[in-house]
Amino acid sequence: MTTTADGSRQASQHNPLDDARSQLAEAAQILGFEPGLIDMLAVPRREVTVSIPLRRDDGTIEVLTGHRVQHNLSRGPAKGGLRFSPDVDLDEVRALAMWMTWKCALLDVPYGGAKGGITIDPRLYSRAELERVTRRYTSEIMPLIGPAKDIPAPDIGTDEEVMAWMMDTFSVAAGHTVLGVVTGKPASLGGSAGRPSATSRGVVHVSLAALRHVGLDPAACTAAVQGFGKVGRGAARFLAEAGVRVLAVSDQYGGVAHEDGLDVAALEAHVDETGSVVGFAGGHPVDGEDILTADVDLLVPAAVEGVLHAGNAGLVRARVVVEGANGPTTQEADAVLAERGVTVVPDILANAGGVVVSYFEWVQANQAYWWSQEEVEERLAQRMTSAWTDVMNEAAERGVTLRTAATCLAVRRVAEAHRLRGLYP
Template sequence: MQQSSELSYVHPSSTSPWGTYLSQVDRVVPYLGHLGRWAETLKRPKRALIVDVPIEMDDGTIAHFEGFRVQHNLSRGPGKGGVRFHPDVTLEEVMALSAWMTVKCAAVNLPYGGAKGGIRVDPKKLSQKELEKMTRRYTSEIGLIIGPHSDIPAPDVNTNGQIMAWMMDTYSMNTGATATGVVTGKPIHLGGSLGRVKATGRGVFVTGREAARRLGLPLQGARVAVQGFGNVGSVAAELFAEAGAKVVAVQDHTGTLVNEGGFDMPALMAHSRRTGGIAGFGAGEQVDNEAFWDVPTDILIPAALEGQISAERARRITARLVLEGANGPTVPQADDILAERGVLVVPDVICNAGGVTVSYFEWVQDFSSFFWTEDEINQRLDRIMVGALEHIWNKADEHHISLRTATFAVACERILAARQERGLYP
């Protein structure tokens, strides 16, 4: 009897992260051929862990935070995926992010499955010592399922190299041996990789450059809008500006700025690092946040959180090309509207795969204790991203489907072929 894909512990809406992911899977099933019989595998996380993270605060009180680690699919290798610290983290969100990681790793043909983690917390309200305590306790709690050969965390929203260093040290102390390969995105002197910090933004640029070339859209003078000016959005914006494009609109948690002549990217990035956001930067007009979606652009880069491009916003977007720097920024209905309007979307599961690709490089370097130069890293990243996108584009042309459905088709074929060949145990 066919089992329902609905899980008892989540009740997804059509626009929730998990609901969006399930809709994407449903769209790809017709292109999976005989592997379609395994499709239900994609709709069920292999393992979901919810942990209590109690710590003593600086004022002596005891605070409890809820943490998650989800391993979606491990058919192709150990789990791989970031850890985010954010007040809106939920189990359903982490499930969806882990599933997109499964697809992303398979899309670029990395030997990983998908995983994701998070803690529901506003890290800006914690002192450095409280942040360290929370990170270490969380790592100890999920230590049951992570490891260099089982599940390898990485930075995500509001986490960074320092967080990864604490996670690596905690895991190493608990296992009795230094295990640099347990996380990626570490500081360089702890086994981190050159090029890792800018890798996700660089991947967005590389896929955007290739997509623009296929569209006949010159980057010289192209108008770019970027939502989210963190590690991904700022780096992508910087690289597009270096290629001759004009970044005319930027939005982050502090507001929205528009500059018709194009922003001075080094100056804007320096201001954002110094003040914690783009607000107050002199060379630009501050506008209402919703007005961001009406700015005339050629290329739009949503690089903030999921669910930002709604159906209503999709009708207003003026860009010819959307590059998904964030995970799940476009809801399915909006996807259809953009397609009808002739807007090309390079989906998250290939567009922002640069980060996990260089994480893979870091993991490999840690095992071999032999490290590559940054030029070598960037050349390898460029080659893998361009090759993966070309393979996906050919699939899209063959079946006359969107790049998102083609990416899922390529990735899900690899995932389910591995599942089928491994069989069911016991």
């Protein structure tokens, strides 16, 4: 398997849907599910692929491709992010939608799982072009989305402004403002306090718990963070605030490290000024892929899926891996890490803070009553801690890894909703 500078996957070499289905199959076998139920859980409930004609700023026309997949609706309306990435394909979106189903069930959020994506490199388009892409995509999937049907949120390559464009496009068609159609919006348009940092905070809550679980004092620990976007950047900041020394970070352009720990606040200022961690004066340059095998206690892969694979899992030196990204560890890497005694906190638990506070935002929008930052963060911490305890207990009871335990818990909850609702003729 080959990787890019930041360790990202090559779609031709790794299909995340294979990993998602393998995880489901393992959990279903442990739970003793019948084949028909497994088949229902393995296949998306609904999916759509749309063409997105775009008039570029120079007047030329380009046609892009977008997807929206609703994996499961048994526990409530679908929920899942929208990503803009050149690597987006339908199987990736299917896998991410399935993981969202398990994530929502694991955190006991009353949603099913969905995901959306457009095959586009947002760095190559102006903001005006991205707005036109977003609005056309929204209009194409409009029959599928809504506060009681499917609620998109930001993901890789998208942000709160993209969510504002989606909300506005949907609202114009509806003839009135519909704040609950998306989450991750700007605060001035019904966004929740604490939503931008929620995924990062959730990652750090379980990172600190996992370090303590393996007998380490977080204040004496070191960490490396692969990916310095919405999740990795906040995770590095909150880890540093908790006393963890962040020795190395990377983004899509390269990496930077310092043996005594990076000044994360200064690094953030550098990234704001230059757009990359590369060239930061407070550290020395390292290859982006080397971040994954850094000599640290904690590794947080927070970029894209498939970065830990059979080719590098044996070189990982961290005691604990906390998956800030969705699906960063392949099935083969999982087996290698488990054999070596590395504790892996799975994505459906580790990065669930975003969907938890998205749920809070949706609740607030439906009530037209907003909570304080303190209330949001307190409720987020409670949800993450409760889910961590549930997964730990399940893992101990069954004698399985944290990933298998988390998947078993989530799949069982979704399957129970399936059974209680029955099968429509």
